[in-house]
Amino acid sequence: MTVNIAMLGTGSIADDALAPALKRVAGANLWSVLSRGRDRARAFARRHGAAAPAPAHDSLETLLADPDLDAVIIATPDYLHATQAVAAAGAGKHVLTEKPMATGVEEGEAMVRACDDAGVKLAVGYHLRWHAGHRKMLTLIRAGGVGELRHMRAQWTFQAPDAGNWRARRDTASWWSLSGVGTHCLDLIRWVMVPVCGEVVSLASTISRDVWSSPNDETAVVSLRFASGATAEFCSSVLITAPSRAEVYGSDGYIRCEDTLTRRGAGAIDTHQGILEFDVADPYAGEIRDFVAAIEDHRKPEVDGREGLRNVSLLVQAVASGGARFDAQQVP
Ligand SMILES: NC(=O)c1ccc[n+]([C@@H]2O[C@H](COP(=O)([O-])OP(=O)(O)OC[C@H]3O[C@@H](n4cnc5c(N)ncnc54)[C@H](OP(=O)(O)O)[C@@H]3O)[C@@H](O)[C@H]2O)c1
Structure with missing residues (x-):
């Protein structure tokens, strides 16, 4: 067929x-x-x-x-x-x-x-779920390779040349960094954490929009807590050029992904026990x-659509809970 x-x-x-x-x-x-x-x-x-x-x-x-x-x-x-x-x-x-x-x-x-x-x-x-290294990482985690999952962290950023992209505008997008790369960080975290730690039960965020004065997020820092009590955090930004990163921490060890959050299926992964080898494969294929x-x-x-919808729902909440301002004068 x-x-x-x-x-x-x-x-x-x-x-x-x-x-x-x-x-x-x-x-x-x-x-x-x-x-x-x-x-x-x-x-x-x-x-x-x-x-x-x-x-x-x-x-x-x-x-x-x-x-x-x-x-x-x-x-x-x-x-x-x-x-x-x-x-x-x-x-x-x-x-x-x-x-x-x-x-x-x-x-x-x-x-x-x-x-x-x-x-x-x-x-x-x-x-990113189809990155061959990420799939090996998941197999290792599910086999107990880091023990009980305790925390995960992801960061993916890029530097936008200006605010001309449709993601920076409210009529064509609801999010800028969160749409471009943050949603991927969130999906990677959900993929690793949710099946064993349960659903996200609380979320907090800080959103900045100060360089381009865009209506949408320029940098977003989001933290999550799962039903088991495990936690996660991710940072997305359109203001920084830097290698992407993901880290998984368990009761018995860790896994660290360096520059694997890209379009290419490449990068490097190591664990508390050494390098995790993988073949570079086209994740879009x-x-x-x-x-x-x-x-x-x-x-x-x-x-599927329901999983995509949970991601959207958390992005909505990230913006709703972020960007709160306090008056520095009032801090004792
Ligand atoms: N999974 C990933 O790794 C990844 C990476 C990048 C983007 N994406 C997603 O893919 C989608 C497209 O992103 P992109 O980076 O490819 O965007 P892009 O380069 O701006 O391309 C979007 C295309 O959509 C068409 N289009 C129709 N109406 C448009 C409008 N009002 N303004 C601009 N373009 C319009 C255009 O094609 P015509 O000019 O031919 O009509 C345009 O080339 C987004 O949802 C984005 O989040 C995913």
């Missing part, structure tokens, strides 16, 4: 990561492309070998009307994910949406409902392989 997949959006992640990854997945076929500009769609289709007889679209409606199309990958700005996913589900197409799945909880719920009602899969693109297998095997994707 071959799953014919359309790419919605021709931007950075679609061009650099998702379309090349699609080629590496047996049973997946880049079929068609949506762009606001037909010429951009044509160029993208040509560059990545889209297979439909007429692959280039500037209308979602005509793209979705294609009976040979099975699924879409949504790689557009966050505020478009919900409308496009609901339309795709209505046309009977499976959906893999980029993260964060929506700009708010109600939008995310509408996506889950539409895909449930249509009987199609809804997967969310958290590629892993994510798409899981999506295709979920369709073929009639099972849930590894990161």
